[in-house]
Amino acid sequence: MAFPNGNSKGVDVPGEGKQESTQQNPIPGFTPSLPERVGIGAFKLLNKVVPWYKLPGLIGAFNLAFLRIELRQFNLHDGYASTEAQGNTQSTPLPDDRYLGARHSDGKFNSLEMPLMGCKGLRFGRNFPRHLCPKPTEEELWTPNPRMISDKFMARRDGKFIPATTLNLLAAGWIQFQIHDWFNHVQVRELPHPRNDHVTDFWKSEEKFKVPLPEGGAPWPHPHMEVFRTKPDVVRDPSDIKCPGYNNENTAWWDGSQIYGSSEEATQALRTKLPDGKLTLDEIGAVSFLPRDKDGNPLTGFNSNWWLGMEMLHTLFAMEHNAICDALKAAYPDMTGDQIFDKARLVNCALMAKIHTVEWTPAILAHPALKIGMNANWWGIVGEKLTKMLGRISKTSEIISGIPGSGAEQDGAPYSLTEEFVSVYRMHSLIPDNIAFFSATTGDHIRTIPTADMTFSQALDPIRATPLTFADAFYSFGINYPGAITNNNYPAFLRHLPTPDGQVRDLGTLDILRDRERGVPRYCAFRRLLRMSVPKTFEELTGGNAKLAAELREAYNGDIELVDALVGSHSEPVIPGFGFSETAFRIFILMASRRLKSDRFIAGGKRGEWGEGTYTKVGFRWVQEGGMAQVLGRHFPELKAVLEGGGKERNVFAPWVKLWGSEAYKGVETNVVV
Numbered sequence: 001m002a003f004p005n006g007n008s009k010g011v012d013v014p015g016e017g018k019q020e021s022t023q024q025n026p027i028p029g030f031t032p033s034l035p036e037r038v039g040i041g042a043f044k045l046l047n048k049v050v051p052w053y054k055l056p057g058l059i060g061a062f063n064l065a066f067l068r069i070e071l072r073q074f075n076l077h078d079g080y081a082s083t084e085a086q087g088n089t090q091s092t093p094l095p096d097d098r099y100l101g102a103r104h105s106d107g108k109f110n111s112l113e114m115p116l117m118g119c120k121g122l123r124f125g126r127n128f129p130r131h132l133c134p135k136p137t138e139e140e141l142w143t144p145n146p147r148m149i150s151d152k153f154m155a156r157r158d159g160k161f162i163p164a165t166t167l168n169l170l171a172a173g174w175i176q177f178q179i180h181d182w183f184n185h186v187q188v189r190e191l192p193h194p195r196n197d198h199v200t201d202f203w204k205s206e207e208k209f210k211v212p213l214p215e216g217g218a219p220w221p222h223p224h225m226e227v228f229r230t231k232p233d234v235v236r237d238p239s240d241i242k243c244p245g246y247n248n249e250n251t252a253w254w255d256g257s258q259i260y261g262s263s264e265e266a267t268q269a270l271r272t273k274l275p276d277g278k279l280t281l282d283e284i285g286a287v288s289f290l291p292r293d294k295d296g297n298p299l300t301g302f303n304s305n306w307w308l309g310m311e312m313l314h315t316l317f318a319m320e321h322n323a324i325c326d327a328l329k330a331a332y333p334d335m336t337g338d339q340i341f342d343k344a345r346l347v348n349c350a351l352m353a354k355i356h357t358v359e360w361t362p363a364i365l366a367h368p369a370l371k372i373g374m375n376a377n378w379w380g381i382v383g384e385k386l387t388k389m390l391g392r393i394s395k396t397s398e399i400i401s402g403i404p405g406s407g408a409e410q411d412g413a414p415y416s417l418t419e420e421f422v423s424v425y426r427m428h429s430l431i432p433d434n435i436a437f438f439s440a441t442t443g444d445h446i447r448t449i450p451t452a453d454m455t456f457s458q459a460l461d462p463i464r465a466t467p468l469t470f471a472d473a474f475y476s477f478g479i480n481y482p483g484a485i486t487n488n489n490y491p492a493f494l495r496h497l498p499t500p501d502g503q504v505r506d507l508g509t510l511d512i513l514r515d516r517e518r519g520v521p522r523y524c525a526f527r528r529l530l531r532m533s534v535p536k537t538f539e540e541l542t543g544g545n546a547k548l549a550a551e552l553r554e555a556y557n558g559d560i561e562l563v564d565a566l567v568g569s570h571s572e573p574v575i576p577g578f579g580f581s582e583t584a585f586r587i588f589i590l591m592a593s594r595r596l597k598s599d600r601f602i603a604g605g606k607r608g609e610w611g612e613g614t615y616t617k618v619g620f621r622w623v624q625e626g627g628m629a630q631v632l633g634r635h636f637p638e639l640k641a642v643l644e645g646g647g648k649e650r651n652v653f654a655p656w657v658k659l660w661g662s663e664a665y666k667g668v669e670t671n672v673v674v
């Protein structure tokens with residue numbers, strides 16, 4: 001089968017079609033400077049002999065910095081044929097000066113020149129030229145059968161859970177919590193409510209896939225798996241017919257939209273009616289809960305794909321927002337409710353961005369170069385101490401003084417998150433089948449509960465069942481392992497997942513099908529478009545794992561070009577310390593810094609938005625001094641001892657120290673290794 005996206009073996013297509021715009025592009029193109037080009041070239045030569053991850057930490061970090069420049073040059077592409085969709089000051093005038101210094105919940109006005117950039121409803125972009133990511137033919141979509149791939153490469157074999165022993169379960173919840181801030185695709189129709197009569201219409205709809213079930217595959221209760229297609233955006237340009245655009249229903253900014261909502265209206269509904277700037281929480285006794293609607297759904301910015309992990313993190317950061325409001329009110333008693341809200345939101349979002357950058361990322365990518373690199377993304381190579389003491393030493397260099405405050409830039413393409421970015425975050429194997437709960441104060445085992453029994457409307461069940469508290473749940477997440485991001489590690493319940501909208505899905509099948517549907521190149525083409533080496537044989541792909549190579553060869557009918565990006569990523573050898581593949585990592589390093597660098601409220605714009613002027617002195621300190629352990633300890637003081645027990649250097653997303661020795665955990669059927 002022939003694919004248009006770089007299937008012509010060995011053909012390199014760097015940067016092709018970066019500016020496909022027929023209109024004048026208001027974003028300057030991105031060309032690396034001469035010293036940058038020299039640096040890129042020098043490291044390329046060096047990497048022919050030594051890969052970046054085998055270099056000493058600091059040199060490896062510089063290697064990655066130059067790799068990122070090259071990725072910016074070739075791997076950022078707009079999802080539109082023209083930049084018209086991003087709006088301008090005439091078509092979308094600023095409604096209120098308030099949004100010069102505050103986030104607009106629709107995601108508008110982050111860029112004052114292109115006010116719609118990154119806002120709710122805009123298209124996903126691409127890391128590869130659009131014309132190389134076309135809509136697949138029917139044959140391409142179904143070859144090979146995605147459910148067969150899920151049966152063979154996603155299902156846990158004999159239910160065996162493969163733990164990621166350098167991480168804790170909080171790390172799994174955290175990344176899902178973050179991606180819900182950044183993106184979600186729109187499916188073909190607004191789904192009917194299951195308790196609503198229209199539900200039968202769904203099954204009559206033509207707008208759905210009927211996934212064929214392979215002969216001899218795992219049992220499925222229906223003749224097909226029926227799921228909605230992704231809804232394509234309207235055709236705005238002839239190129240959209242071949243390469244449809246898909247809309248992001250969340251704002252693409254790092255703006256806490258999973259907590260605050262992706263529209264001004266949604267945010268307003270989540271706030272208290274008092275002039276205190278706070279989010280509404282239900283206080284039951286001394287415990288704060290997210291409020292519920294009449295059907296029991298949590299009232300928060302984004303409540304799909306809900307489970308206990310989301311309940312915990314949404315509650316925690318709503319509490320954090322309210323704590324920031326209290327501190328601002330105490331320091332600045334004249335602030336109005338809107339002013340308190342706006343500043344608290346800025347602070348809370350920047351704190352989450354910082355936790356993600358300097359804590360979560362070095363936990364999942366535990367490599368010395370990454371630790372240096374991610375720390376430098378926030379503080380610069382001069383480090384935290386000096387930056388705190390002297391402020392930014394270099395006004396604009398992100399390498400010397402970090403991305404926050406270095407000045408927002410779009411590097412030649414309007415900011416958006418990309419289809420390939422969504423693809424590399426398909427990390428459903430992080431979720432275990434069972435979670436073992438322990439008391440945060442005595443260490444006693446309370447219960448082990450199937451994760452399936454704490455999803456959607458049952459998310460709060462473990463907490464409701466006394467004596468389990470939020471603190472116990474956090475402690476338990478701290479000592480449970482997530483699943484490793486590898487083959488054959490999807491939990492059984494996510495392979496047969498009824499959702500409140502009436503669909504029943506195997507997420508293993510869907511993860512494969514969605515990538516194909518949205519034109520994400522397959523593994524070999526994906527790597528080729530990232531200028532990475534491309535395996536010629538299945539043995540090369542698997543790093544010499546002959547058994548896996550044989551299984552892949554059989555499943556993909558001997559054609560290595562057909563291997564899906566996700567399956568290839570799960571099959572390649574992993575860099576020591578890494579929690580996911582190097583293929584995924586290329587997209588990751590490019591986009592992780594882009595989320596910071598594109599954002600006026602973090603990188604800073606002409607108005608110097610990053611600093612005390614916009615955040616307030618109290619607020620800015622809150623960000624720069626804060627971290628995940630402080631947030632947890634502030635709201636759940638019972639956890640302070642265990643958090644401090646790990647020592648200052650201990651990463652909060654690595655398995656926590658068990659304060660009570662191993663005895664309490666012995667004999668308990670659990671994902672906690674004794």
Ligand code: HEM
Pocket residue numbers: 172173175176179183184185227305306307422423425426427428430431455499505507510514
């Ligand atoms: C119990 C936990 C989880 C549940 C119930 C859940 C459920 C779902 C569902 C129903 C979808 C939509 C599938 C489709 O029709 O395309 C989805 C998509 C997705 N999930 Fe999960 N998920 C969970 C955990 C996670 C985790 C830990 C990650 C890691 C980052 C993750 C990443 C994604 C991504 C990237 C998508 C694609 C979103 C898009 O199409 O825009 N999920 N999930």
